[in-house]
Amino acid sequence: MATTVLEPTQTAAYAKRSVLVEWLTTVDHKRVGILYGASAFVFFLIGGLEAEVIRLQLMKPDNHLVSPEFYNQLFTMHGTTMIFLAVMPISAMFFNFFVPLLIGARDVAFPRLNAMSLWVFILGGLFLNFSFILGAAPNGGWFGYAPLSSRQFAPGVNMDFWMLGLQILGIASLAAGVNFFTTILNMRAPGMTLMRMPMFVWSVLVTQVLVLLSFPVITVALILLTADRTFGSSFFSFSAAGGGSGGGDPMLWQHLFWVFGHPEVYILILPAFGIVSEILPVFSRKPLFGYSAMVFSMAFIAFLGFGVWSHHMFATGMGPLADSFFSLMTMLIAIPTGVKIFNWIGTLWGGSLQFRTPLYFALGFIAMFIMGGLSGVMHAVQPADLQQTDTYFVVAHFHYVLFGGSIFSLTAGAYYWWPKMFGKMLDEGLGKLHFWLMLIGFNLTFFPMHFSGLLGMPRRIYTYPKGLGFDGYNMASTIGALILAVSFMVFLYNVIRTWRSGEHAPADPWGGATLEWSIPSPPQEWNFAVEPMVTEKDALWAMKRAAGVRILPEPARVSGKGIHLPSPSWWPLFTAIGLLIFMTGIMLKRPWAFPFGPVSMAGFAIAAFSIFKWSYEPVDHPTSHQAH
Amino acid sequence: MRHSRVPRWWFAPLGLLCTLAIVLLAGCSGPYPQSTLEPRGDFAEMVDSVFMKTVYLATVVFILVEGALLWAVFKFRGKPGDPDPHQIHGSTVVEIVWTIIPAVVLAIVAVPTVETIFSTAKVPTTSTDGQPPMKVEVIGHQWFWEFRYPELGITTANELHVPVNRTIDLRMKSNDVIHSFWVPQFAGKRDVFPNRETRLWFTAKVTGEFPGACAEFCGTEHGRMDFYLMVDSAPAFQAWVDRRHADSTMQFNGMPMHPVVAAAGQAPPPVDTLVAEGQKLFQSKGCSSCHSISSMHVLTVIGPNLSGIGSRKMIAAGWLPNTDANLRDWIEHTQKLKPDVLMKLPMPVSDAEVTALIAYLRTMR
Amino acid sequence: MTAAVLDHDSAPAHEEHHTSLPVNSRKLAIWTFIGSECLFFASLITTFVIYRDSHAKGPGPKDVFGVPLVTSGTAVLLFSSFFVVMALNGAQQGNRKKLLTWLSLTVLCGMFFVGMQVYEFTHFVHEGMGYTTNLFASSFFTLTGFHGTHVAIGTLWLGTLLKDAYKGRIPPSKALNLEIAALYWHFVDVVWIIIFPVVYLMSLGR
Numbered sequence A: 001m002a003t004t005v006l007e008p009t010q011t012a013a014y015a016k017r018s019v020l021v022e023w024l025t026t027v028d029h030k031r032v033g034i035l036y037g038a039s040a041f042v043f044f045l046i047g048g049l050e051a052e053v054i055r056l057q058l059m060k061p062d063n064h065l066v067s068p069e070f071y072n073q074l075f076t077m078h079g080t081t082m083i084f085l086a087v088m089p090i091s092a093m094f095f096n097f098f099v100p101l102l103i104g105a106r107d108v109a110f111p112r113l114n115a116m117s118l119w120v121f122i123l124g125g126l127f128l129n130f131s132f133i134l135g136a137a138p139n140g141g142w143f144g145y146a147p148l149s150s151r152q153f154a155p156g157v158n159m160d161f162w163m164l165g166l167q168i169l170g171i172a173s174l175a176a177g178v179n180f181f182t183t184i185l186n187m188r189a190p191g192m193t194l195m196r197m198p199m200f201v202w203s204v205l206v207t208q209v210l211v212l213l214s215f216p217v218i219t220v221a222l223i224l225l226t227a228d229r230t231f232g233s234s235f236f237s238f239s240a241a242g243g244g245s246g247g248g249d250p251m252l253w254q255h256l257f258w259v260f261g262h263p264e265v266y267i268l269i270l271p272a273f274g275i276v277s278e279i280l281p282v283f284s285r286k287p288l289f290g291y292s293a294m295v296f297s298m299a300f301i302a303f304l305g306f307g308v309w310s311h312h313m314f315a316t317g318m319g320p321l322a323d324s325f326f327s328l329m330t331m332l333i334a335i336p337t338g339v340k341i342f343n344w345i346g347t348l349w350g351g352s353l354q355f356r357t358p359l360y361f362a363l364g365f366i367a368m369f370i371m372g373g374l375s376g377v378m379h380a381v382q383p384a385d386l387q388q389t390d391t392y393f394v395v396a397h398f399h400y401v402l403f404g405g406s407i408f409s410l411t412a413g414a415y416y417w418w419p420k421m422f423g424k425m426l427d428e429g430l431g432k433l434h435f436w437l438m439l440i441g442f443n444l445t446f447f448p449m450h451f452s453g454l455l456g457m458p459r460r461i462y463t464y465p466k467g468l469g470f471d472g473y474n475m476a477s478t479i480g481a482l483i484l485a486v487s488f489m490v491f492l493y494n495v496i497r498t499w500r501s502g503e504h505a506p507a508d509p510w511g512g513a514t515l516e517w518s519i520p521s522p523p524q525e526w527n528f529a530v531e532p533m534v535t536e537k538d539a540l541w542a543m544k545r546a547a548g549v550r551i552l553p554e555p556a557r558v559s560g561k562g563i564h565l566p567s568p569s570w571w572p573l574f575t576a577i578g579l580l581i582f583m584t585g586i587m588l589k590r591p592w593a594f595p596f597g598p599v600s601m602a603g604f605a606i607a608a609f610s611i612f613k614w615s616y617e618p619v620d621h622p623t624s625h626q627a628h
Numbered sequence B: 001m002r003h004s005r006v007p008r009w010w011f012a013p014l015g016l017l018c019t020l021a022i023v024l025l026a027g028c029s030g031p032y033p034q035s036t037l038e039p040r041g042d043f044a045e046m047v048d049s050v051f052m053k054t055v056y057l058a059t060v061v062f063i064l065v066e067g068a069l070l071w072a073v074f075k076f077r078g079k080p081g082d083p084d085p086h087q088i089h090g091s092t093v094v095e096i097v098w099t100i101i102p103a104v105v106l107a108i109v110a111v112p113t114v115e116t117i118f119s120t121a122k123v124p125t126t127s128t129d130g131q132p133p134m135k136v137e138v139i140g141h142q143w144f145w146e147f148r149y150p151e152l153g154i155t156t157a158n159e160l161h162v163p164v165n166r167t168i169d170l171r172m173k174s175n176d177v178i179h180s181f182w183v184p185q186f187a188g189k190r191d192v193f194p195n196r197e198t199r200l201w202f203t204a205k206v207t208g209e210f211p212g213a214c215a216e217f218c219g220t221e222h223g224r225m226d227f228y229l230m231v232d233s234a235p236a237f238q239a240w241v242d243r244r245h246a247d248s249t250m251q252f253n254g255m256p257m258h259p260v261v262a263a264a265g266q267a268p269p270p271v272d273t274l275v276a277e278g279q280k281l282f283q284s285k286g287c288s289s290c291h292s293i294s295s296m297h298v299l300t301v302i303g304p305n306l307s308g309i310g311s312r313k314m315i316a317a318g319w320l321p322n323t324d325a326n327l328r329d330w331i332e333h334t335q336k337l338k339p340d341v342l343m344k345l346p347m348p349v350s351d352a353e354v355t356a357l358i359a360y361l362r363t364m365r
Numbered sequence C: 001m002t003a004a005v006l007d008h009d010s011a012p013a014h015e016e017h018h019t020s021l022p023v024n025s026r027k028l029a030i031w032t033f034i035g036s037e038c039l040f041f042a043s044l045i046t047t048f049v050i051y052r053d054s055h056a057k058g059p060g061p062k063d064v065f066g067v068p069l070v071t072s073g074t075a076v077l078l079f080s081s082f083f084v085v086m087a088l089n090g091a092q093q094g095n096r097k098k099l100l101t102w103l104s105l106t107v108l109c110g111m112f113f114v115g116m117q118v119y120e121f122t123h124f125v126h127e128g129m130g131y132t133t134n135l136f137a138s139s140f141f142t143l144t145g146f147h148g149t150h151v152a153i154g155t156l157w158l159g160t161l162l163k164d165a166y167k168g169r170i171p172p173s174k175a176l177n178l179e180i181a182a183l184y185w186h187f188v189d190v191v192w193i194i195i196f197p198v199v200y201l202m203s204l205g206r
Helices: A019-024 A031-059 A066-104 A113-135 A158-186 A199-231 A250-284 A291-307 A310-317 A322-348 A359-382 A382-388 A390-424 A430-456 A471-501 A539-547 A571-589 A599-614 B013-028 B042-075 B091-122 B235-248 B273-284 B326-333 B351-363 C002-006 C025-051 C067-093 C096-126 C136-166 C172-203
Strands: B134-141 B142-147 B156-159 B161-162 B165-175 B179-182 B190-192 B200-202 B208-214 B226-232
Touching: A031 A066, A031 A113, A031 A390, A066 A158, A066 A199, A066 A250, A113 A158, A113 A571, A158 A199, A158 A571, A158 B091, A158 B156, A158 C025, A199 A250, A199 C025, A199 C136, A250 A291, A250 A310, A250 A322, A250 A359, A291 A322, A310 A322, A310 A382, A310 B190, A322 B042, A322 B091, A359 A382, A359 A390, A359 A430, A359 B042, A359 B200, A382 A430, A382 B042, A382 B091, A390 A471, A430 A471, A430 B013, A471 C067, A571 A599, B013 B351, B013 C067, B042 B091, B042 B200, B091 B200, B091 B208, B091 B273, B134 B161, B134 B179, B134 B190, B134 B200, B134 C096, B156 B161, B156 B200, B156 B235, B161 B208, B161 B235, B165 B190, B190 B200, B190 B226, B208 C025, B226 B235, B326 B351, C025 C136, C025 C172, C067 C096, C067 C136, C067 C172, C096 C136, C096 C172, C136 C172
Parallel strands: B134 B165, B161 B226
Antiparallel strands: B134 B142, B142 B156, B165 B200, B179 B190, B179 B208, B208 B226
């Protein structure tokens, strides 16, 4: 490792930038990652608050805590927020911070594009939540079925916020998809072939393929819905009473949505799979069992994931052939999923398990995901699904896979990677308390829902009558939800306490197998002073074996003089602002909206100008930004 | 560096047992009239049969896999100073075995699945009682259910009467957005659409009163779009049909009348003045502009058909028990009870007027 | 999205970054984007195919389609793909005259195509086929409108490159900038090669 300390050179202008400007113009993948994570966590808390109010309303029958209209806004925003503003961007935090580190690179392929994705996401999330201030939050459910989402049945601006908000967020995801796909394929350290990549990197690669192929479909669906709501077409409206020609088919919305929507749930879970595949080997002190099988099963899941979408439509009367096809395909996807679960157990088997907080959450993930997967297989049986779909049974299923799965794993990732990101160790005792509260709270909240669903409780109802037997289960769920809230307070307390006075983290607190643990905690701006050479998978373990040590010597912080880094830029932020204004313009009342009124034109102009300036801006200004 | 504290081995099983106990105790709240686990009709029984097969298999898989996980967690716990375990990378044989076993298990599930898909897709040609299936049209509205019996010329709402042991052939549509018709003890649910007909069928095996619900989010009052399935014995069903047919023969000023009055076209004998006043108010207050009080050959105007409203079990779409107090509350404070429904009284009604209206409605049995 | 890939002013040294695959990252990115856009157009084409016969009210394809005009636009677009290849060739060889000539022709073709579409759309509206007249119209205008927008964006992009070429800013070492735009242009052409028969030719018999 280089250890000579040299004088940094900086222009006066660069040195004078304020902290705010630094963060607004950053193109450093690590800072972009932290901004993703911080924003996503705030949105996660908002989504959690929405859930708590839902649970308080459902605590007892015939309750009047909130109005039916507000309740419908709560569950719509809870779903939309958790999927698009929490799980995806928290995953993005890990993609951003760690993919370059795991592959031994200095940054992503397109740092400014990366920053643009970030700002588009943040502005999109603010846009979506701004609707609450107007008392008009989206209220059509997170999958916005037509014709309930049409202007005729949803005359307010609620669904305009939903439709345009998702469109904005989709652009962020697509841009990131191109970015990470290119980064992983093209920026790996010498010697890191695809089959030597860490599993998390594989999971990100496959996830980006899913994003790139599924998001365009919802983009089109949202364009058609925008046409219906803003320009008066009838793509999804059968009735002409809404002002259009009529004759549209609501089923078209469902097909387009779920062709996106099913891959989307794999987008939500695959990174979680990747994180668990990173954590288990480190804390079992042995390699991941069946690396190739894990890679191929993940690819197979992604591929099959495009062939099961109509299992969300089993109650729509598609006919026995279609029902059978989608039942069978859905069962098929359980096989590679099971293979992964067995390989994780195989990793633990025969290991020397080190019980630290990341391992707790990773184990919790496996246990909960098994349950979610089994209820998923029950859903795959179409006739049985006719009883289960649209009830609390499916609510239980998807919370077991999304919370028990994704959230547990992302939490594991947070504890695992916190030292690397922030240079401090989160408290172990508080971490374990968090785990037990979360495990118990989670199961108490969602396990009863299997029962209330099978006993006949539909989903998305703002209240239920006495006498149907739902009361006790709902009370149990509400208590569980409150315990979950406490568990997150514990985490928050841990974060704040660590921030103030946490134990400083070494480069490699866990005995890691991958390259990020070879550099200081937190990393210096350029990540690696010297580009790593990779000869096998679990690259860092290989280096340690070669050196005959369990932990390498603590790496020194060095001057990065001479390392060219991409320069900060305003244009990603301005492009995002232009996009937001353009989309906002679409929802303003006619004649502003049609064909594209002054507000949209202004937004377009800002975005186009920013893109133009961006494309002529050099990637790095030789004198303006040197590493220091 | 902190030392890792191995958790007590009984933490996990105890925590989960407690949770399970709470959950099961929570379930001790009595009868489950809307339960999918107590099928009382053939469609629901076929579904329950394949579902329970899946549950048994899933339970076995659960015990085995979670068990393996828990076993690994406790058997292989280590401490920081322990030597490195054997660095195994995988095993092709093991991969093949644990790919094939799930495939076999799923094949076992797949066969009855496809069988049940096909058997539930076809409406049986004869019912258990020997009669051909009875067609019933279901139309979902925001937020009530309209039921029509094309072979009997009857229209009604929110209460579906069927004879026991007769196969009911449901032809379903929506008047507006997507809803879903679900009466769990008899059949799975089926969505209803504005632009196409969907089909469902069931044969009730027992008589009784069974709640159903809308099971596709359909707007503000999706949570209050319930209905009741009344499975009648053959004679009771016929009596209900006769009462509905009688609706059309009771005419005075074009409005069905108190059943005491028999012949059409003739001047009625003296009737209860309160009832007569209620009948006048039903028109003058605008109720008849949205609701039809007769079940015969009528199209639903805007609101639910009110034929037989006097004897229905529930009002406001399967929700409020049909007592005088609730009926009064519903007429006087509709928007407070069920915000956003279309029923906003054209003109205000006094308490006395409501009393008359209720008296009139009570005669519609 | 396009900006990061446009990147006109990167110093040559940074183009020589080691890449894991034997392809420049920006080129890989545009291919990836193109792959994604295939699904975008597939969804729009599917929607059109579903609604192509929904013209109970208002004009249908037989009433309004002017196949000769559109065929000429198709030919122009096809030739323009050839022209841009020639332009790229000129750039790679350092032949300024070749580059400018063929690139200008490409841009002109793009302008012609967009002009043809604008003319076609206005003509349809005058014939009583507005965006919301019937579902055939809505899906037709949405599909071809988005394609036309892509052509317009491509034309603008090539136009800025033409300006750069005129100023001598596309030496052989920077030919990649044009190559990336050309790839996008070829994609837009290929999409039209699918739209033209599916939308226009297959409507002839309906």
